[in-house]
Amino acid sequence: MPDWLSHVIIGLIICEIFNLKPKSLVIFVALLPDFVTKISYLRLFFDIQNLNQYLFIAHTMIGALLITMIILPFFRYPELKVFKLVIIGWISHIFADYLFNFAFEPQYLPFFPFFWQKINIGIIWADYYYVITITSIMIYLIIKLARQKLQLFDS
Amino acid sequence: MSGIIMVRENRPSPKGEACHQSMTGGVGFRLTCEIGVVGNIVASNINDNQNLYFFKRAGYETLTEKDAKILIFSDKPLRKAKFGVTFLKIKYIEEGFFIVQDLHYGDYQNIKYFVSIVGLIIFLVLFNKEWRITKHGWRLRHNA
Numbered sequence A: 001m002p003d004w005l006s007h008v009i010i011g012l013i014i015c016e017i018f019n020l021k022p023k024s025l026v027i028f029v030a031l032l033p034d035f036v037t038k039i040s041y042l043r044l045f046f047d048i049q050n051l052n053q054y055l056f057i058a059h060t061m062i063g064a065l066l067i068t069m070i071i072l073p074f075f076r077y078p079e080l081k082v083f084k085l086v087i088i089g090w091i092s093h094i095f096a097d098y099l100f101n102f103a104f105e106p107q108y109l110p111f112f113p114f115f116w117q118k119i120n121i122g123i124i125w126a127d128y129y130y131v132i133t134i135t136s137i138m139i140y141l142i143i144k145l146a147r148q149k150l151q152l153f154d155s
Numbered sequence B: 001m002s003g004i005i006m007v008r009e010n011r012p013s014p015k016g017e018a019c020h021q022s023m024t025g026g027v028g029f030r031l032t033c034e035i036g037v038v039g040n041i042v043a044s045n046i047n048d049n050q051n052l053y054f055f056k057r058a059g060y061e062t063l064t065e066k067d068a069k070i071l072i073f074s075d076k077p078l079r080k081a082k083f084g085v086t087f088l089k090i091k092y093i094e095e096g097f098f099i100v101q102d103l104h105y106g107d108y109q110n111i112k113y114f115v116s117i118v119g120l121i122i123f124l125v126l127f128n129k130e131w132r133i134t135k136h137g138w139r140l141r142h143n144a
Helices: A004-018 A025-044 A049-059 A061-074 A080-098 A132-152 B110-130
Strands: B004-008 B036-043 B070-074 B084-094 B096-104 B133-134 B137-140
Touching: A004 A132, A004 B110, A025 A061, A025 A080, A025 B110, A049 A061, A049 A080, A061 B137, A080 B036, A080 B110, A132 B070, A132 B084, B070 B133
Parallel strands: none
Antiparallel strands: B004 B070, B004 B096, B036 B084, B084 B096, B133 B137
């Protein structure tokens, strides 16, 4: 899995490209599947050893819908817009995760329970996680600079 | 990753070295793949003396049984992964013999957690900039 900075930056890149606002909602959901997975650390304090095997649902499409339904009431914002941003954030998270080879990581079932195929692109190794961090930062900076140049050109 | 050869316990390596007979318990190693098949294994432990042990999870499920023990002969130093596992991409040559094509260490990386905290801080700053919490939930700030 990429680090959280990569998830944040990839979320920001998507927001910049598609001009999505509020950005923080996309980023929130881009991090949320990993936040949910971290619940498994409760096993250090409580006798819930099997919890981990249920938390994979956060990385599935059905999990994204569940998360959406849970967080929607907390935002005073048009539901359809929140829903759209949540789905985009979730896709950005899944896309970033699936770039990694799952040799070290749990394998996810994105279309569970309808389709039991484990999917991953697997072009980056977990020990080279920084490749995606550096690449995403560079892409974000290029987009920002291009935007600034275009604005200067327009004015 | 040439120079690393994996061999089933109690079989001589292609270099002619005999495996350590003292290493017992290698029973349970079974091959069901075709010659030349490339598979993945995840080793939970590699000894410091480069003759290895292990392993827990077979990424390539038809290749081995769980907890099989295999010896590794290596020209290059191998190390134990730091609080993690070692991944080996292997090519099956003949029964008991593999060539390791790729090797990665799944080390616990403190810097990755530090970078993640930086990401979390950026997210919290952005979120606080765009949303304000009220009795009825988060509302978008007017200047967001």
